[in-house]
Amino acid sequence: MAEPATAHIVQAELGTRAHAVDVTNACNSFVNGIDLARSAILAGRARRALVVTGETPSRAVQYEPADLAELRAGFAGYTFGDAGAAVVVEAVERGGILDVDTETHSEHWEVGGIPGGGSRHPRGDAYTYFRGDGHELRGVFEKVGTAVIDRTLHRAGTDWDGFAKVLVHQVTVPYLERFAELTGVPADKLVVTVPELGNIASATLGVQLDRVFEGLAPGERVLFVGLGGGISIMTMVWEKS
Template sequence: MHEDHLVRGPGLLAGITAVASCLPGHEVTSQDLQQRITEESGLRLPDRMLERVTGITSRRTAAQDEYASTLAVRAARRALSRAGLAPYDVDLLVFASASRDMAEPATAHVVQAELGSAAHALDVTNACNSFVNGIDTARSMILAGRARRALVVTGETPSRAVRYAPRGLGQFRDGFAGYTFGDAGAAVVLEAVDRGGIVDVGTETHSEHWDVGGIFGGGSRHPRSAEHTYFTGDGAGLRTVFEKAGTAVLDRMKERTGLDWDDFRHILVHQVTMPYLERFVELTGVPRERLVVTLPRLGNMASATLGVQLDLVHERLRPGDRVLFVGLGGGVSMMTMVWEKS
């Protein structure tokens, strides 16, 4: 299934007007991580295996007293400051993340309480596409007249779901995707703009593959099962699903907009491992120089990935520059969003 939206015309423009991100201070190298796994599990792994297989040299991890909301609040404050806004200037707050502080209430309320805002607050969750889905949700509410100005935040702490002491090679393989994870937060301010803004959104969903990977605890299926609080999944299976889906979602974006790769200043892509990213380039033909590669030093930051990438390049963008967001998420979903700086 897929759903596409082309958003253009007078009075139908909503755009990103401020961007920020937050990285925890603690750095963990792949060598550090592999040593911890070896010490806690007793497994003997090939030298520098994690770094060689994933292409990740390091990642950031949140401290014990830092939560998904902590990273989101820090990024939110920076975004509001850059926009010259106070928390009460926002009338919609969307916390969009694969991580959360608790099952209930929505983590958006924790973020809002810390910020001191009084906006309509809600969570949006869709694995590693959560942040882009959150931006699209806020954009839609602005265009519908339900909100004047929105703050979309994410705080990702997937390191909490890593199995550091696997019982044997089977559990190690099942949880291997978790060893790519890094923690981060990001935030954007959205509001009506006179020109540019988010001009196109496209999605493609293959929900028959929902069980290929995830964190399956905490819901009604496994409400109190410690075994299901770790990320487990078939990394090769996820890659196969994305490759079978092919480039259709990108092809439709180019057909609707009339844009090609050279029309984008940057192309932001969700990044899991370097071999996956190289395969994406091979399949799509995206120019390597258009990518913002964050994976080697920051790991797989779940839905915060694209927000961190945008923050890294945002200050260099000029009015009229276009940025393409390409989201890939478990479930399985793919997403594109075209944003033109106003």
């Protein structure tokens, strides 16, 4: 819904009275929400937080394009899938979220997105569906480079061997392969979900975390790498306590 915040609908179903707020930043919404929850806990504003994401991007796909131009305009959206994820964030005595870093390159915000639903284009089928150039989007991420990841590894004082798993937002298999090529992350560190589930937007990292969580030993670290439209990049180092 455009109003009220979806968080209020979730809260009503849970029957709580906690502070409820939406955090929206395309495919980085989930990790942004976790970071804000962590900040509130560190500031003494909260003891515990529930961060929830639910995505249905398949509803923004134009399955019956009028012509080839419309097909091409929305082609990058044909990998979309639907999913949800949630985590509870609370203070721990050791481990937990050790490091967060972000980079935002908003000069590229027009590369892809869903323009309808805001004050610019509140209605109209022409703005209802995802539009974006997949090749241009890939080019932008390659141009932006790996600086934020390099900084994170440097601060962590380790290379890829220091992480049990690396969770990466996934658009397509070729995109993921290119990410691995550019960063040097070993294939066995990745949790590959896109062939099975598609691009599940902000739920991607939460679903990947769920798939590896039980297999992680206390003290093992996981690197989250969020890649979102806008363009935003986010890293988060988390250690299982």
